[in-house]
Amino acid sequence: MDVLTSIAIGIWVFIPALVPNSAAVLFGGGTPVDFGRSWRGRRVLGDGKTWRGLAGGTLTGILVGLLQLMAGDLYGSEDYLGFGPMPQALWIVLVLALGSLLGDMAGAFIKRRMGLERGAKAAGLDQYDFVVGAMLLTLLLFPEWFLSIYVEGNGIFALVALLVAVPVIHRLVNIIGFRKGLKKEPW
Numbered sequence: 001m002d003v004l005t006s007i008a009i010g011i012w013v014f015i016p017a018l019v020p021n022s023a024a025v026l027f028g029g030g031t032p033v034d035f036g037r038s039w040r041g042r043r044v045l046g047d048g049k050t051w052r053g054l055a056g057g058t059l060t061g062i063l064v065g066l067l068q069l070m071a072g073d074l075y076g077s078e079d080y081l082g083f084g085p086m087p088q089a090l091w092i093v094l095v096l097a098l099g100s101l102l103g104d105m106a107g108a109f110i111k112r113r114m115g116l117e118r119g120a121k122a123a124g125l126d127q128y129d130f131v132v133g134a135m136l137l138t139l140l141l142f143p144e145w146f147l148s149i150y151v152e153g154n155g156i157f158a159l160v161a162l163l164v165a166v167p168v169i170h171r172l173v174n175i176i177g178f179r180k181g182l183k184k185e186p187w
């Protein structure tokens, strides 16, 4: 696979991990994941991580992933344009979507331990917690798939391109969310 194809596939298959964060903003509200509990004088996760956001975000990521699999099928691609053969492709979509929001919660956990309030800026963490979550979980559960996309061949270019693109995409989406009044902060 040439470099550009590799990069395109690497970003395309990561979409189910990119969607949940934005979708969580739309669904968010209600009971927090930590049920309001504190640990060492600070909230475990805070009010910014809710069950509705977690469920709505994960399901939206899965839905978008399913549409991508249908697109891959229509395109006639045996590996569903990078997701791999069935039924693994379905699991990868699920793991990417869930891993993304688990990473986001791990990020919130770290922010609270650092004494940062909900919504406070944490450069690096805000942009990459969900990327790390989605990547770690897929690497753990589907190592061969992960390595084939982001390491082997020209995969490393895909990984670097994704890591460069993510903060830009994240920022743009958050600015849109902020302007539309969906998000409290533009980051």
Ligand code: CTP
Binding pocket: 024, 025, 026, 027, 028, 029, 045, 046, 047, 048, 049, 050, 051, 052, 053, 054, 101, 104, 107, 108, 111, 117, 118, 119, 120, 183, 187
């Ligand atoms: N959200 C949610 N449940 C989640 C993740 C996000 O309800 N599991 C919603 C919340 O309304 C949250 C918004 O999406 O305020 C934006 O998410 P994010 O920026 O990750 O949260 P912050 O409010 O910035 O909180 P934190 O400081 O904990 O990251």
Ligand code: MG
Binding pocket: 119, 120, 126, 187
């Ligand atoms: Mg935030």
